[in-house]
Amino acid sequence: MSRPEALVHSGGDVLAAAVAARLITAITDAQAARGSASVVLTGGRTGIGVLEQVRLSPALGAVDWSAVDVFWGDERFLPDGDGERNETQARQALLDHVDVDPARAHPMAPSDGEFGSDADAAAAHYAELLAGLAPEGAAVPRFDVLMLGVGEEGHTASLFPDTPYVREDSRTVVGVHDCPKPPPTRISLTLPAIGAASEVWLMTTGKAKAEPVASALGGAKPVDIPAAGAVGRDRTLWLLDTDAAAQLG
Numbered sequence: 334m335s336r337p338e339a340l341v342h343s344g345g346d347v348l349a350a351a352v353a354a355r356l357i358t359a360i361t362d363a364q365a366a367r368g369s370a371s372v373v374l375t376g377g378r379t380g381i382g383v384l385e386q387v388r389l390s391p392a393l394g395a396v397d398w399s400a401v402d403v404f405w406g407d408e409r410f411l412p413d414g415d416g417e418r419n420e421t422q423a424r425q426a427l428l429d430h431v432d433v434d435p436a437r438a439h440p441m442a443p444s445d446g447e448f449g450s451d452a453d454a455a456a457a458h459y460a461e462l463l464a465g466l467a468p469e470g471a472a473v474p475r476f477d478v479l480m481l482g483v484g485e486e487g488h489t490a491s492l493f494p495d496t497p498y499v500r501e502d503s504r505t506v507v508g509v510h511d512c513p514k515p516p517p518t519r520i521s522l523t524l525p526a527i528g529a530a531s532e533v534w535l536m537t538t539g540k541a542k543a544e545p546v547a548s549a550l551g552g553a554k555p556v557d558i559p560a561a562g563a564v565g566r567d568r569t570l571w572l573l574d575t576d577a578a579a580q581l582g
């Protein structure tokens with residue numbers, strides 16, 4: 334388990350471009366070492382902004398996109414193609430513009446897919462998929478980079494404060510119900526699954542995030558500020574703009 338580090342950028346645009354450069358480097362490093370890379374995407378304004386910056390980067394072509402395994406940390410449980418789905422936004426921002434192998438992109442199920450409106454069944458299926466791609470003895474694949482956003486109340490992925498989902502300690506993926514932020518039904522990796530990643534990057538901007546950021550980095554309990562419980566095995570980076578970092582000591 335790594336100790337969280339905060340890196341502060343001057344504004345949201347600089348942050349998105351800097352994280353995009355960091356992501357391209359992390360993927361190319363993993364591909365140089367092992368021939369492939371494994372990345373977990375997030376939704377939210379900052380996360381999607383980073384993917385747009387990857388698409389616009391002059392270094393886009395440094396990545397062999399056909400050798401990247403793509404997963405999602407959470408999903409808004411909505412019909413396929415809905416503009417509010419994290420998958421739809423990630424495809425529009427980046428994935429539709431590069432030659433990702435469709436067999437290596439692993440979106441969480443939509444609410445009109447094979448599990449219909451049963452988010453718990455869709456979550457159980459995603460957990461099986463992850464287990465099937467995991468190294469022996471592990472429950473999830475070896476994620477090189479797992480990116481997350483942070484909500485105003487401290488949620489990360491779709492794990493909200495004081496819920497059974499943030500307390501989950503055995504399942505790797507859960508159906509999430511009655512979320513305070515719309516839509517009310519979601520699918521999310523749990524903290525144990527997030528903690529299996531090599532690097533966890535929490536990315537956020539704006540004054541509204543200053544309080545949860547300071548609480549998380551100040552040692553809040555994950556049950557109160559779920560983002561505080563998102564810790565990578567080798568590295569945990571909090572990638573912030575000056576507004577989001579404003580209450581750090």
Ligand SMILES: O=C1O[C@H](COP(=O)(O)O)[C@@H](O)[C@H](O)[C@H]1O
Nearest residue numbers: 375376377378379481482483484
């Ligand atoms: O709903 C969600 O929100 C969070 C944070 O989003 P932001 O727009 O405040 O950056 C995001 O991390 C999560 O993936 C998404 O489902």
